[in-house]
Amino acid sequence: MDFPSTLRARRTGRRLSQLDLATLAGTTQRHLSFIESGRSTPGRAMVVRLAESLGLPLRERNELLLSAGYAPVYAECPLDGPELAPVRAALGHILEGHLPYPALVVDRNGDVVAANAALGLLTDGAAPGLVGLGTNAYRLALHPDGLAPRILNFPAWSRHVLAGIAHLPELHAELLAHVPPLDDLPGRSDQLGFAVPLHLRSPFGELHLMTTVTTFATAVDVTLAELRLEAFLPVDEATAAALRAYAERESGAESGAGPGVGPADQSPGNW
Numbered sequence: 001m002d003f004p005s006t007l008r009a010r011r012t013g014r015r016l017s018q019l020d021l022a023t024l025a026g027t028t029q030r031h032l033s034f035i036e037s038g039r040s041t042p043g044r045a046m047v048v049r050l051a052e053s054l055g056l057p058l059r060e061r062n063e064l065l066l067s068a069g070y071a072p073v074y075a076e077c078p079l080d081g082p083e084l085a086p087v088r089a090a091l092g093h094i095l096e097g098h099l100p101y102p103a104l105v106v107d108r109n110g111d112v113v114a115a116n117a118a119l120g121l122l123t124d125g126a127a128p129g130l131v132g133l134g135t136n137a138y139r140l141a142l143h144p145d146g147l148a149p150r151i152l153n154f155p156a157w158s159r160h161v162l163a164g165i166a167h168l169p170e171l172h173a174e175l176l177a178h179v180p181p182l183d184d185l186p187g188r189s190d191q192l193g194f195a196v197p198l199h200l201r202s203p204f205g206e207l208h209l210m211t212t213v214t215t216f217a218t219a220v221d222v223t224l225a226e227l228r229l230e231a232f233l234p235v236d237e238a239t240a241a242a243l244r245a246y247a248e249r250e251s252g253a254e255s256g257a258g259p260g261v262g263p264a265d266q267s268p269g270n271w
Contacts, residue, residue: 003047003068004038010054010064011036018268024053042254044070056224059108076222079113087216088114098231100247102209107228109168110138121246122147122232139163139174152199152206155180160196170220197235204242208235215234 001009011021019216022032026049034040042050051061063074077083082145095103102122104115108253112133123131128144130136140146141161158179165172198209209232219225234240 001067002038003064004036006064006067007050008036010056010060014054016054021050021053022247025049029072042068048073050219058219058222060184062222069269074220074222074225077224077226079107079223084221084224087227091227091229094229100243101233102243103229103233104137105227105229106137107223110136110165110171112137117250118243119132120250121204121207122200124203125150136170136171138175142176147200148178150201153197154202156196157198158249163237178229197234202242204246207239207242209233209239210235 003235006206011018016024018036018234019029022029025032027046029034031040035042035046044065047065047118048061051064056064059076062074062076066071075083090181091105091114094170095105095114098118100118102118104119105113106111108119114133119256123140123146126140126147127143130143132141136159141151142148142158148158149156158175158196162176165175182194198207200207200209212233213223214229214231214270216227217222225244
């Protein structure tokens, strides 16, 4: 797709008029109209301003620049490279800081790049091929050999997960096959009023969890901007107590058997 068509598609996809976008980008509607019709060729700075005004993710900003004939502005460093070593260290500290509550970091495709030891309680009983670094967190959540058989509010939770992966059409289609029809969804009584909780059966009792997502809002590297740290927080004291009990058991097992023992060995150091 050429630049004028790409820009117009991005603008209409965000339901902005030409006047709206022109105002945000500090230009005139007439100039923007000329750009979208191909009658005017924007400079690199204008393309960057338009991309920023549209609120595009960094990857899409680079793509917009390429379609206009300019080199990408934002770097994309490998996560295991030296440039992002401080990021890896910071994420390790954050994951440890969430203990005894489960937390993991996923990339743009939902693949797990780091997790803390508490995640082992959630993944207990899942097929080995669905668990661990490099596996897909969304597939783990909805696959019949993953968490699905132990999720007590699976219809509502599965729709919540699917809503978050609309940008991954192939994975969305794959996982949709595991999800009950929309008519089987329970009512709003299954919600907290502000979020969809996860009700999960575990060896330490039923867990009631809500999730939070943290991103690097000021990132100027594509890889970093696309990382998501997802943390599971207890909704009630019974769940908090179960998570503490699991952490104490795992801590005792590690001190007695040495490091690297047990199914929850997914420490942030294992990149």
